[in-house]
Amino acid sequence: MAMDWNAAPTGLATALGIGLLIGAVRERQHAERIGMAGVRTHTLLALAGALAAGFGTATLLVTLLAVALLGLASYRISRERDPGLTGEVAMLVTVLLGALAQQAHALAAALGVVVAILLWAKAPLRRLSRDLISETEMQDGLVLAAAALVVLPLLPDEPVDPWGVLQLSMLWRIVVLIMAVGMLGHVAGRAVGTRRGLPVAGFFSGFASSTAAVVSFGQRGRKHPAMQRPAAAAALLANLASLLLLVAVVGTVSPALALAAAWPMAAAAAGLLLVAATGLLRSTETGDPQGDSSARAFHLTHAMLIALLIALVMLLSEVLLRLFGEAGAMLGAAIAALAELHAAGATIARLASLGEISPVEARWALVALLASTTLAKTLLAFTSGGAGYGWRVGFGLVLMTVAAAVTTAFTTY
Template identity: 25%
Template sequence: MGDIELFQRLALAIAIGAVVGVERHWRERDIPLGQRTAGIRTFALMGLFGGIAALIERELASDGRPAGIVLATFFAVLTSAVTLLRYRETAERGGVFSVTSVVAVMLTYALGAVAVLGNVQIASSGGVVLLTVLASREFFHKAMRKLRWAELRSAVILLALTFVLLPILPSEPIGPYGGISPARTLMLVILLASISFGGYIAVRMLGSARGEVAAGAVGGIVAATAVAVNNARRSKLEDADTALAAGAIASSAVALVRTGVLVATLAPVIVPLLIPALGGAALVMAAYAALLARKGEQDHAGKAPKNPFELDSVIKMALLLVAITFFAKAASQMFGDAGLFIVSALSGLADVDAATVTVTGMMDRLSPATGAEAIGLAMLTNMIAKAVYGSLLGSRRFSLHVWIASLAATAVAATLYFAMA
């Protein structure tokens, strides 16, 4: 490590302490001078302290590998001293002892040491994360006051599925025709649960219709079909079918835009044929979703959302989509490239991305018109499939709105496509 790099790393350690100190100083800006616990200067020195401790550790290392004795000793002394001083100050003021500033000092010291001895990207990212957490105190306090048991339970289940069960499941497909991956199946369950939980939180924060539209739009980036299935199921359980339909239609609008981005990236040659149709359909979907959102906010104003998700229902919906995907894979292997349109249509029953990626990868042996028609067929099948899922799983009003939006978007897309062909 050269002198220039060393000074740069020490400067980073000081900068990490300074930015944390800005937030701490701002918190205590109304306290008279001389009575503040720690501010910009103190935290900047804490970052420098961590960097200097790392330098001492490095210089004392006999084989070039620091043992960590100096860092650990300084860390223990610093933590003890700051804790005692903070406790005494709190006792003198008659307030409640808070450990936040103590932990902030500990982390500033540690990040200063990492900046000198370790990865500078990790150190700088850690400083930003620390500043973000400290600056979000009001948000976290407000969220905890509003937190309900149903929300906490749902979050715990979601975390357990993601970080406990998912890592131990095999990812290799099992069964014929390419098989079904247990890990991918669980990922679909997690995705459905996340969409449901995200929608619940969005409704709590933004209101019924606006929250469902926001959640649907975000879900449409990942899996619009999953959003449609999930909202259809909920429409029979909750008295918010208009808002849920708005969310499902918004997810379809985002999915159309996402497909257009994929096409433009992977196969620019078919952009003139397909993008106008996709854009027109997306505009129709978005306009209808906005109209429903306004109406849904009036119809369901003041109604609290229900349980974020019921795991058994989520699993059933995931298994339904997995079964559809399996049959699409089987048809793909049975018909081969000669059945491109059949395979695209069958793939559209569950997802459009697979058909889009497959077709754009074959453009070296397909004409632009054939490629555009195959992707368009997958999109058409997907929109109709989501409407059918709404009829089978959702309420009558939910199904009606989805059908109207799907048919209107299809008509506009078809008109624009044939006009450009």
């Protein structure tokens, strides 16, 4: 069906702008190449696409075929000195964007800008893919993309167990969340390089395992006594990352609880950050270098293990709920927090989302989880790093819990 030509000027103007933009980028990047499609060619191609779309699908297909034949002829002439296909593909994309401008001019304009950026960023993108990203990082990126874009949409939203507890899509979202946070942390660490050292290592290791970070930095501080203060600060930053991940996990299961607990969690984070910053300011140690491209951005097995623990804790909580009521379920979560904070947090969030516990009870339950993990990690800090390290880490963790408790007591949701 032919379009209303009275409404065509907006689409034609958008197509004109798209062609000028893409053509200008192509011409500036290949000014030395004779016969290359530049500003005039791409502008005409975009206008041809817009006009062809106005005459109907058959005309647009004929136009695309004609441009494809022209691109093939151009490639046969230039392939010896320029074997790439970017220019020929850009011609077809310009026609399609011109056609799209007649139906959705805002979307076409946005895509035109994206295409222009991609064409302009040839050298940076080549350096990124060939030099900056390692083979390991590429593999991790593909795994993350597959988990988020392939596996997650296939999982059902309905519970798969007789008790209505285990929702596969929710559990896998947590897996994707953990991997995505690990990837973000790895990229940030690579970008920072050696200039930040131990604090960066501490913070981003907390997204993987704050418990392991406490032990690891404690052993480092025991081996090098001069590093006890920055090692303790790094361990507290790891727990800050773990706290942020807890908020994200709770928000995945129960957005309402995450909102209700925003102020207590913010106060807990501020307590950790205050003690960590004090330790770093009083230290002259520069820390260890970062930016290892061979390191894994995340461990899929670790993310899946956390999801499995969350599922097990949810099932245990459901059993305790049926046997002893809500008090039993929260006690089970508090015990689980000794080993895995995020699994316990997901359990509390689930109870809150189902209405088994009130928002006030859920907020205090999260404080109880922080108290439980504080106890466990403080003991680990004394065991792994000695008294000096243990007191510093323990003080930061206790301040985290006290800040959350005081804020919970004096704020409403």
